[in-house]
Amino acid sequence: MFAKFLNLNPDKQTRIINAAMKEFAQKGFDNASTNEIVKEAEIAKGLLFHYFKNKQQLFLFAYDYGSELILNDFYQKFDATEPDFFARLRQISRLKLEILQQFPDMFHFLEVAYIDTSKVVSDELEQRKQQLIDSNLGKLFKGIDLSLFKDGVDITRIIQIMMWTFEGYNRDALKKAKLTPGVPINYESFFAEAAAYIEFFKTSFYK
Amino acid sequence: MFAKFLNLNPDKQTRIINAAMKEFAQKGFDNASTNEIVKEAEIAKGLLFHYFKNKQQLFLFAYDYGSELILNDFYQKFDATEPDFFARLRQISRLKLEILQQFPDMFHFLEVAYIDTSKVVSDELEQRKQQLIDSNLGKLFKGIDLSLFKDGVDITRIIQIMMWTFEGYNRDALKKAKLTPGVPINYESFFAEAAAYIEFFKTSFYK
């Protein structure tokens, strides 16, 4: 499908992907302009559609490209032997920070893409998200020592609550960052506060 | 600012507001079409811009109009004497359900508007949301009997977590509903499951 594109001069590939991610991240799918993308990538208008059937395919390609790259990076560093649930959460949080610092634009794009609500891509995105969750939730929490939890707590519900909590936490942090444009995000304090939430959950739900 | 509009024939006012809410709810700010709005409201194109400087003003007016109307309704029914935090949460949840059933379209619009990410309105929306939270969080939880909580728990954090939890819960429920179009939302089961989460928090954080 995208073989053509992947055979292309890598420099140009990068320019196109970066330009697309930047535009999509800034404006969302519907309002992103392919005109802006080709201008930023410094290619001719037609070329974009030589490689990608349409705007939608470009978006999804960028999404897949980015998420694969980032997941690979993540799992290379991920230690799946840690039995403590909250230690593992902290690890995940730390790895996320590292990746974010290594690929800031791509990270930003994926984060925004993840919540893009455009009808045109939302169905496909939803599938991908579900696949991601299905194939990763298992890996992330395999081998956890459940005996450390208080007896009788509904662990599924806890995980669900924590996921929503961190989603909300991320979103709010993102919003605050947007409100002070120009000021770079202070990721350390961002993750420090996340750690405080983890600590809170641990106190609440561990023996 | 909108004095002109508010002097208008009430029937026409309603038609315009409803049409705007419907279109914005369906497509988000950027992709909503003023053409569709005037068609639905059965008014002339120019009239819309006679009353509202631009699309943005219309959106924000609709937002303010809806949230004020709904908040008034809410506080008329709200019992601020209940000292039990979770009982109050249940009350809030129940009132939300009532309002939702009374003003389904307006409710839907506000819900969607709340997460609209269009640059053009997001700043203004953010202000309004912050104001709403600031001025309401106090009212909602004033007079709560904190002694019922376990000693030493950080109540602010708990509230934050619960807010994110219910945000996430709503969003997921909304998504599921979208995936089966045609099937009407079963609000009773929706709120029953919400109640289960409330119960869980109670067990976790009350003495």
Place this chain on the structure above:
Amino acid sequence: MFAKFLNLNPDKQTRIINAAMKEFAQKGFDNASTNEIVKEAEIAKGLLFHYFKNKQQLFLFAYDYGSELILNDFYQKFDATEPDFFARLRQISRLKLEILQQFPDMFHFLEVAYIDTSKVVSDELEQRKQQLIDSNLGKLFKGIDLSLFKDGVDITRIIQIMMWTFEGYNRDALKKAKLTPGVPINYESFFAEAAAYIEFFKTSFYK
């Protein structure tokens, strides 16, 4: 449907219809350019789509507009009392010539539109053509004195053959005209030759 357009300043209406007919006649539906049409009509791009949902609707409107106008003109002059089949054919032929001289561009457009094969309009056109035939064939040949034909001839087949003959005759004449652009069509000789064919059929099939 097209009420909006018909309320428009008649001069502009005419300019738009003429420009559309000219462009469609020259290039057929698919290759006609809405850009050329608006340029010729001296209106803004958007205006065309203010009146017509899309290129297709514009084409069909022009077709309906033209054929109605021409049919009305035709039937005002048509004498349905003539019992001789071939006399009536001559009459039809003569009226066609008159109309052609009165509305040359419209006539040309309709002739070309009639054989336009673009997928986008052919279905709708086919319906219209069938309706035209159904509702007109009856009128055109009602009250014909069949006893003038040789005994035993299959009159339906004769009519069919004559229709194809005149279709072919028209088409060939049109082609020849195209091959010598600039030179105006000599309609008199065109219809004189048609009369010769009518005479031939008469000799062949009348007693």
Place this chain on the structure above:
Amino acid sequence: MFAKFLNLNPDKQTRIINAAMKEFAQKGFDNASTNEIVKEAEIAKGLLFHYFKNKQQLFLFAYDYGSELILNDFYQKFDATEPDFFARLRQISRLKLEILQQFPDMFHFLEVAYIDTSKVVSDELEQRKQQLIDSNLGKLFKGIDLSLFKDGVDITRIIQIMMWTFEGYNRDALKKAKLTPGVPINYESFFAEAAAYIEFFKTSFYK
């Protein structure tokens, strides 16, 4: 002119010609896409323009190629000794059927090409058609026994009428076939009905 192409690997030649004929037959000259042609032929885009200066040359080459091939086939089977005009017509009709069954796609392409109205090719096509008629009408009807016709009939006119009749007959049959896609054309009944028209002409114009 096309020497280069004719030296090419025959398999590839065939693929290119077939792909071109298919695309032109489906969409007409203007709307045919060279992209589709190279995709179908499984050759590189540039190669097409290496062999053919442009789309127009490709089309005309395909037309010439097809018509020559089919004419050769036709004349190998054609019996020019039959003196009866209508018997010869029946023969022509039968041979046409045979060829159609042997080269369905090519036949279809030529049929459609024949009525293609694109400015870009119509002039050249017109020349070819005229040449075809000029050089073939003689062959087809040489040695006909004119004494079998009624005295005084204008045989040129008769032939002209019959040609238009069969053109119209073909076109109508083609249309009907298009209106019921999926249902294969019943060529036998198609040619049987054609035979009925031949019979009709015979009765009308023979002694």
Place this chain on the structure above:
DNA sequence: TATGAATGAGGCTTCATTCAT
């Protein structure tokens, strides 16, 4: 107050053809 005609930039996409390799 009310109309709806008018604007023209910008949206995405397709196209035949060229050219460096």
Place this chain on the structure above:
DNA sequence: TATGAATGAAGCCTCATTCAT
């Protein structure tokens, strides 16, 4: 001979907003 990347003009259509009436 063969590739397929590259071009950029042109395609149709939508849009928020303005303005004369």
